[in-house]
Amino acid sequence: MIQQVGESIPVLARFRDGRFEPRKFLWGGGVRIVERVTGRWSEHDGQYKIYHFAVMTDTGSCCELSLHTRHMVWLLDRVLAAGG
Amino acid sequence: MSNDDRKTGGRRAPFLRGTPVGRDHDREPDVSRVIALIDMNAFFAQVEQICNPSLRGKPLLVGGDPKKRSIVAAASYEAKACGVRSGMSYYEAKKLCPDAIAIEGDSRKYLDYCYRIVDIFREFTDVVEAFSIDEAFLDLTNVQRLFGTPERICGCIKERLVEDLGLTCSVGIGPNKLVAKMASNMQKPDGLTRIWPEELPHILWPFPVEELTGVGRRMKRRLARMGISTIGDLGRFDPAVLRGQFGVYGELLHQWANGIDESPVDPTCFQTVKSVGHSYTLPRDIDDTETARWFIFWLSDRVCRRMRRDNYVGRTITLTVRNSDFLSFTRSLTLPEHTSSVHTLRDRAMLLYRRNVPPGMKVRLLGVSFSHLKKETPEQMELFSNERQRRAVDAAVDAVKDKYGDSAITFATLIGRPRGMIRRKIGCFLTSSEKGKSDSPLARPPL
CATH class of the missing domain: 3.40.1170.60 (MutS, DNA mismatch repair protein, domain I)
Structure with a gap:
């Protein structure tokens, strides 16, 4: 039920009130709409920072995305399919 | 003042003073200590x-x-x-x-x-x-x-x-950390x-003695031989006999069973680092020294990186080994001088490995740590020594890692990692006194 992905993906993000979060992303040939950000955390990688998000998409799956500020690249880290 | 009273600062468990038993949550704010866990x-x-x-x-x-x-x-x-x-x-x-x-x-x-x-x-x-x-x-x-x-x-x-x-x-x-901890488990x-001081005997004493913080399996067996099976048995036991059996620890156990614990809530206690270590459960058991050496080097590199980042040097090196039967042992040695050299840590840990792991033993987990730490202070070094060169290399490597992350640079030996033997993340163990390393919540400045 957990798929490790680790792919670079295009993400549409919203920046508001000093925060940002992913809203849509393209993966597997389709646009996934982020319905809810369920978790967020961050870590340092040298002097750079990696922002992680757990999101629920319109397909009912939970995905973990991360933005690496060193390369300004979004990654789809893993997909946790609903249902178990 | 008796010897007991001297060691407890003359204080006894409040409930032993004959305070009436009962709950009253609407009472005035208490001036005595109130601790939450x-x-x-x-x-x-x-x-x-x-x-x-x-x-x-x-x-x-x-x-x-x-x-x-x-x-x-x-x-x-x-x-x-x-x-x-x-x-x-x-x-x-x-x-x-x-x-x-x-x-x-x-x-x-x-x-x-x-x-x-x-x-x-x-x-x-x-x-x-x-x-x-x-x-x-x-x-x-x-x-x-x-x-x-x-x-x-x-x-x-x-x-x-x-x-x-x-x-x-x-x-x-x-009223103290011990009671708060036990209350949180209820x-x-x-x-x-909430456990009020006067409720302690009624609430705590019926519990099995192993529920008391500080009583493990071995202590439980030793106490059972003395006829002590509940916290109440321990609290009522003659403290002099406990002291005779277990030394100062016996006296502490008696105090804890009576709900006495004067240790303060210390926001800085975890900022005092006493040891730095890493351990790793291997994806499969190993029995060859060369693979063990690779992992010990890999773990040593991570330990010394953290030591240098936090400006520590250590004297005592400890190797932890767990075999395929889940039996663990640790072996230590103490160096004549403090160091944060990865090569010293690796070589001494390997020495411990060779001395203590018999040929053919299947190893499941390896860990290395440095203890007896102190902050590194500037010292006069020999001008043309290997140590001076090593420190210069370490400083350059650390500068690269600080900028580009820990995976940006490593030893050539560690590039050819054993096939299928490394997970993406490394297990990290913190000793009770080591939780204040720089990424601990309490290492951050208070709000």
């Missing part, structure tokens, strides 16, 4: 269930990579109901709870949540001592006039944790228990 229930599992709501209400195991042999670091309450406990292998846990979902944990995620939890605690009191990643002591003695009774303060904290982070916790409130999950 907040325990995040099944913390890692809770965080995973928040991030992935489809996991809520299901038995969940969080630990290492489920595809490889790993242990359960945390189990959800649904899994615990089947008998699963932290520290079990996934194999054992799955036998008890076949429907459990096993997922690989992410320590970065839990640490980030831990920071935010501690930030909430610090909105109510600045005297917060992180006991572990999912437990903290709060001294509420001096904030009751600001925020109300301890129950009210802890109720507010519980609400904030649910509203802001979606997490539940169990809270224990008592209602799980999502409970709030």
